[in-house]
Amino acid sequence: MRLLGRLTIMVLRAVGAVALVCARTALALRHVSGRELARALTLFGYRSLPLTLGAATMIGATVVLQAGVYATRFGLRLFTGWAAGYALIWEFGPLLLGLIMAARIGARNAAELSLLSVNGQLEGLRGISLDPFRLLVAPRVVAAFLSVGALAAVTFLVAILWEAVAAFFTLHLPLRVFFTSFPDMLRWTDLVGGLTKTIIFGGAIAVISTAVGLRTRGGAQGVGRAAAEAVVACCATIFALDLLLTPLLSRWLS
Amino acid sequence: MNVSLDEVSVVHGAVRALDGVSLQLPLGTQLLVWGAAGGGKTTLLKVIAGLVTPSSGQSRWDGREVATFTRGERRAEQAHLGMIFQSDALFDSRTVLDNVTFPLVRRGVGEREARERALATLERVGLSHAVDKTPETLSGGMRKRVGVARAIVAGPDVLLADDPFAGLDPVTERAVGDLLLEVSRGRTLVIAVPEPPRTLALPRQLELDRGRFAQP
Amino acid sequence: MIALVGAQSRLFGRAVLGAREPRLGRAFLSQVASLGGATVPLVTFGMAFFGMVMTTIAWAQARKYTGSLAVVGPAYFELILREFAPLLTALLAASRQAAFVSAELGSMAVNEQLEAMELSAADPVTELVTPRLFASIAVMPLLTIIGAVAASLSAMLTVTFFFHEDGLSFVSPQYVTFGDLACAFTKALAAGAYVPIAAALRGLRARGGAGAVGDAVTVGVVEACMGCLVLDFLIAVFFHSVGA
Known part of the structure; x- marks a missing residue:
């Protein structure tokens, strides 16, 4: 019973912290400084590009390797393109990209913000009546949203290309055949669903890691702990959101 | 143990923490090194302790070059050296007693x-009351x-203290200084300190400025 | 890239040699608890959710093409065992374990505790990396089993209660071969060995202040996750090419 109570309080506090970050970011949205936004976009978006491309390559190749096994087993070799594309856009792409971005953006964001709050710089900003949310937090949240969306599009594209290449080498499936199964069976709504999922993951990562980062106290250990907590919280949230979004989106879009 | 830097x-x-420093420390030397932050004091102590390898030049323990x-x-020889770190560097997860037993247990005592x-x-x-x-x-x-x-628990020949008085009030400072002596x-x-303390007089004092000993 | 892999292999070698030190039993056990025990909730929770999502997708595909979940179910079950359980468990565990290992070692490094260890005649690699390495290798296969069980159970329950079909037919092992299990086990072992090494390397190298610890965590987690993806792919290719 006590455990349940503690758990409830913990969840309520987390929800409260996240809601606070959301609300204050929304309020500060009109005053976001262009320079900070550009900096955050470079940091989260551009600098994550190599990692995303690497991950997309691995994801694409692995999906085909697996899909190929089933395609041959059920005699559906010609549908490999569709099966791989569908799995990638709906599930594999968003989930894996979300997890990797949680590690990349979530940890980075939490570490930076906790560093500022550990060093007393946030207090300092308030001291000269500057709103740290307007200056530091809002640009990060916005940038994380935009970056993850853009990176998701790139990932899908690159991963599908690599899927085609992998299918060519492992299943000896001509590239043309791989792609002809696409327009017949994949609709643009599938793409919208996958992208929406990923962008929502991106937003969750931004808000949660910000909430964790701002709460930190206590030196080098505190910063490390904040980064670690942010990664765990982001990963757990992504899985939970995945469950909620998959049926919701597939119903709306079909 | 006699230590010499050449x-x-x-x-x-891009930072040159030490710049051609030579120093003789025969057993029994009492030396105070002082200088502003970033002057290379910590690096100097860590070179003496064999924790930092010189980019050029040699440091020797009893005449033998540490790099060889x-x-x-090296770990066996380091038994002759004890260092008090700027950030204390205590092992957070262990009790005070375990912190002090650790160097002995790891040396096979x-x-x-x-x-x-x-x-x-x-x-x-003076910490018998805080062991746990x-x-x-x-x-x-x-x-x-x-x-x-x-x-000091392993009985070292050379004791190195990196800014041991940082953040201490004058009374505690004197107590720690006396304890070191x-x-x-x-x-x-x-002992390395940012500026020479009034209460602690060591026979040799050297100023370290931007990686070099200032000429007296 | 090559320098990184080289540094990781050297650290791995030193950590393995460190196992000769006899006094590490207790440290090993406490790492099993903190790397393994504390990761169980995350893995269980994540994989259970994932099981539900997988069945939802399988259900959508089944309605579209085969008409019955019982046809695609076993294929999905094999997929969970061979691919998703090892990969997603490894990624989940990697993000948590790598973050904790690099944060802990990184803050020890910037507080000069590693140097204090050297002067206490202890090798920081033996002292800190060896117990984490062996604990992680021991724990990752168990976590993978827990993840697979959580995903299968939740898949079974979802099929039974939401789609009102026979949940047991979904988890039928008719396609599962020894090769699948060997593949999954190899992946888990590889991830278990790689994650603590990637994270520890970044932690040990941290120099400076709190910012350096933050950087160590960020880079450590990313490298651990990326390494898991690469290893997963390489092992999948290997098993595919030997036809298992």
């Missing part, structure tokens, strides 16, 4: 003997004294 330079990236030791040999020697050392630095506490619960002066106890009697003691 034209030692240490380069971290294997990892195991039996549990019981290590415990007795650690308790004796802790008594000597964890480092986070201690005050700055107490943490410093745990650091001293851990550095007392435990290092007849051995080598090197």
Whole structure:
């Protein structure tokens, strides 16, 4: 019973912290400084590009390797393109990209913000009546949203290309055949669903890691702990959101 | 153990922390090194302790160049050196007693003997009442004294103290200073501080400025 | 890239040699608890959710093409065992374990505790990396089993209660071969060995202040996750090419 109570309080506090970050970011949205936004976009978006491309390559190749096994087993070799594309856009792409971005953006964001709050710089900003949310937090949240969306599009594209290449080498499936199964069976709504999922993951990562980062106290250990907590919280949230979004989106879009 | 540095330079990236420093430390030397932050004091102590390898020049322990030791040999020789770190560097997850027994146990001293020697050392630095506490619960002066106890428990010939008075009030500062002098009697003691303290007089004083000893 | 892999292999070698030190038993056990025990909730929770999502997708595909979940179910079950359980468990565990290992070692490094260890005649690699390495190798296969069980159970329950079909037919092992299990086990072992090494390397190298610890965590987690993806792919290719 006590455990349940503690758990409830913990969840309520987390929800409260996240809601606070959301609300204050929304309020500060009109005053976001262009320079900070550009900096955050470079940091989260551009600098994550190599990692995303690497991950997309691995994801694409692995999906085909697996899909190929089933395609041959059920005699559906010609549908490999569709099966791989569908799995990638709906599930594999968003989930894996979300997890990797949680590690990349979530940890980075939490570490930076906790560093500022550990060093007393946030207090300092308030001291000269500057709103740290307007200056530091809002640009990060916005940038994380935009970056993850853009990176998701790139990932899908690159991963599908690599899927085609992998299918060519492992299943000896001509590239043309791989792609002809696409327009017949994949609709643009599938793409919208996958992208929406990923962008929502991106937003969750931004808000949660910000909430964790701002709460930190206590030196080098505190910063490390904040980064670690942010990664765990982001990963757990992504899985939970995945469950909620998959049926919701597939119903709306079909 | 006699320590000597010969034209030692240490380069971290673009920063030259030490720039051609030579120094003789025969057993029994009492030396105070002072200088502004970023002057290379910490690096100097770490070179003496064999924790930092010089980019050029040689550091020698009893005439043998430290860079030629294997990892195991170097660790064995480091038994003759004790260092009090700027950030105390206490092991947070262990109690005060475990912090002090650790160097003995890792040198193959039996549990019981290590415990007795650690308790004796802790008594000597005036911490018999705090043996079971964890480092986070201690005050700055107490943490410093745990650091001293851990550095001297194995009976080193050379005691190195990196800014041991940082953040201490004048009374505690004097107590720690006296403690350092007392435990290092007849051995080598090197203390690095930002500016020479009024209360602590060591026979040799050197100013380290931007990686070089200032000419007196 | 090559320098990184080289540094990781050297650290791995030193950590393995460190196992000769006899006094590490207790440290090993406490790492099993903190790397393994504390990761169980995350893995269980994540994989259970994932099981539900997988069945939802399988259900959508089944309605579209085969008409019955019982046809695609076993294929999905094999997929969970061979691919998703090892990969997603490894990624989940990697993000948590790598973050904790690099944060802990990184803050020890910037507080000069590693140097204090050297002067106490202890090798920081033996002292800190060895117990984490062996604990992680021991724990990752168990976590993978827990993840697979959680995903299968939740898949079974979802099929039974939401889609009102026979949940047991979904988890039928008719396609599962020894090769699948060997593949999954190899992946878990490889991830278990890689994650603590990647994270520890970044932690040990941290120099400076709190910012350096933050950087160590960020880079450590990313490298651990990326390494898991690469290893997963390489092992999948290997098993595919030997036809298992």
